[in-house]
Amino acid sequence: MTGLDEFLEGLVADADAVCLFSPGKSHYETLAGDDVVVVGPDNDVEADAFVKLPLEFEDLRDRIRFGVEGAVEHGYVEEDADLVCLAKVFGEDADTVARVRADEFEKSGVYGLFANSRAEPSVIRDVLEVAVELGKKGQKGKPVGALFVVGDAGKVMNKSRPLSYNPFEKSHVHVGDPIVNVMLKEFSRLDGAFVISDSGKIVSAYRYLEPSAEGVDIPKGLGARHMAAGAVTRDTNAIAIVLSESDGLVRAFKAGELILELDPEAY
Numbered sequence: 001m002t003g004l005d006e007f008l009e010g011l012v013a014d015a016d017a018v019c020l021f022s023p024g025k026s027h028y029e030t031l032a033g034d035d036v037v038v039v040g041p042d043n044d045v046e047a048d049a050f051v052k053l054p055l056e057f058e059d060l061r062d063r064i065r066f067g068v069e070g071a072v073e074h075g076y077v078e079e080d081a082d083l084v085c086l087a088k089v090f091g092e093d094a095d096t097v098a099r100v101r102a103d104e105f106e107k108s109g110v111y112g113l114f115a116n117s118r119a120e121p122s123v124i125r126d127v128l129e130v131a132v133e134l135g136k137k138g139q140k141g142k143p144v145g146a147l148f149v150v151g152d153a154g155k156v157m158n159k160s161r162p163l164s165y166n167p168f169e170k171s172h173v174h175v176g177d178p179i180v181n182v183m184l185k186e187f188s189r190l191d192g193a194f195v196i197s198d199s200g201k202i203v204s205a206y207r208y209l210e211p212s213a214e215g216v217d218i219p220k221g222l223g224a225r226h227m228a229a230g231a232v233t234r235d236t237n238a239i240a241i242v243l244s245e246s247d248g249l250v251r252a253f254k255a256g257e258l259i260l261e262l263d264p265e266a267y
């Protein structure tokens, strides 16, 4: 056995489970005897343990993080499981091995944000991307803040009122449309929240959210925009994505809880 064989044998020895990312049928069948969790956009190998990957995470680290977080959330693996991840990076089949412990990543909340949310995962991704873009670029270099309420739009509209005329009233603009990046920069300097439907239609801008805030506890130091985001997600099935003008971070709230915090500069 060559040195490389020994190294690879050591790399995969005594793992608690294997996370297979988008495997082919034959590939899956060769490992069927082991403890295997399949992660991918669809369960076309009909795996018993499957984690749906709602987005093409280009970055392998993000892909593994999402898959592992989902495997733990589903209870397929323990929080401290020692895992071997097999994924394809360059080829048509698995060509990359990663050894990782499930508790390697602090819980990012990314899985919880995308999984079982009312809004479609691609809509959540689009809004996150807009918020990160705004965070990086700001409004002509000046930091901006923004509040996007995504999903369950009917209920959200009932729990809010207009601060000004709604420029999206007569139009059908989807949050993934390229033009949105330009428009939102303009709109982001104005008050209020954007309300976005489950399918990604921008229902309204300039909305003042009026959910009662009692019982919503958000990190100290965050103000009314974040409080409104926490409160509206407790009272509806929406999630909220907030870009803070004060600290430039993007945060996501779901069911009244802060579940994700990321720094646009890291993206």
Ligand SMILES: Nc1ncnc2c1ncn2[C@@H]1O[C@H](COP(=O)(O)OP(=O)(O)OP(=O)(O)O)[C@@H](O)[C@H]1O
Binding pocket: 144, 145, 146, 147, 190, 191, 192, 193, 207, 208, 209, 210, 222, 223, 224, 225, 226, 227, 228, 243, 244, 245, 246, 247
């Ligand atoms: N209930 C609300 N509904 C919609 N928008 C709100 C609400 N409360 C505050 N905002 C928006 O948030 C903006 C900033 O308010 P504030 O500074 O209190 O929030 P914050 O949480 O500190 O946000 P930031 O970190 O961006 O400063 C307000 O100008 C307003 O546009």
Ligand SMILES: [Mn+2]
Binding pocket: 223, 224, 246
């Ligand atoms: Mn503030």
